[in-house]
């Protein structure tokens with residue numbers, strides 16, 4: 001990887017001492033930094049730096065002073081950026097160790113991004129398609145795990161059975177979320193669960209409208225059961241068709257219930 005560039009950056013060329021202290025990332029330091037959202041740009045550059053230098057959890061970053069020189073920004077802007085990255089778990093800051101790479105707090109990221117989706121009235125049909133990709137993508141792993149371990153089927157079935165006698169819509173929504181989350185978990189593909197949580201925050205609001213029509217409740221429980229049975233038989237094609245049909249109820253709402 002080329003790491004040396006001439007100092008044609010909008011930022012003042014760092015002193016030679018500073019340049020030797022930190023290896024300038026290939027792209028991160030050569031774009032002009034504009035005034036607004038400066039801390040967002042700095043945060044993006046720190047992320048680039050981490051990726052370009054293949055830094056992993058616990059690795060140290062250059063000192064604050066080196067980073068301000070590298071990016072040509074004030075200490076205040078740098079601190080704002082590191083605070084934001086710290087919030088998401090990407091960076092850690094300790095008195096003597098300085099800045100190190102952290103572990104992303106997926107729970108926080110999903111909460112934050114899920115909220116973002118809700119606020120922006122992100123097109124529902126697109127979110128729905130995303131959810132279908134995630135939920136369908138999990139099914140193969142679920143079928144494999146079911147074949148290995150009968151407890152997987154039993155656990156999912158008992159979660160679904162709990163939905164049966166419910167009369168309270170909040171409880172039904174929570175139960176349905178728990179069922180779908182457990183399905184993703186049963187795939188053994190962890191990031192799918194995180195992505196599912198991300199969309200789940202959005203769907204929580206969406207679901208509240210859907211479950212107002214009670215007729216969909218018993219239909220949903222029946223589909224869950226058919227889905228589990230298809231997975232247990234290893235009939236992936238059928239399981240995928242059921243999942244599509246199950247999501248159809250949301251699709252109808254997505255069509256007729258566009259945000260004003």
Ligand SMILES: [Zn+2]
Pocket residue numbers: 176179180220224246
């Ligand atoms: Zn469901």
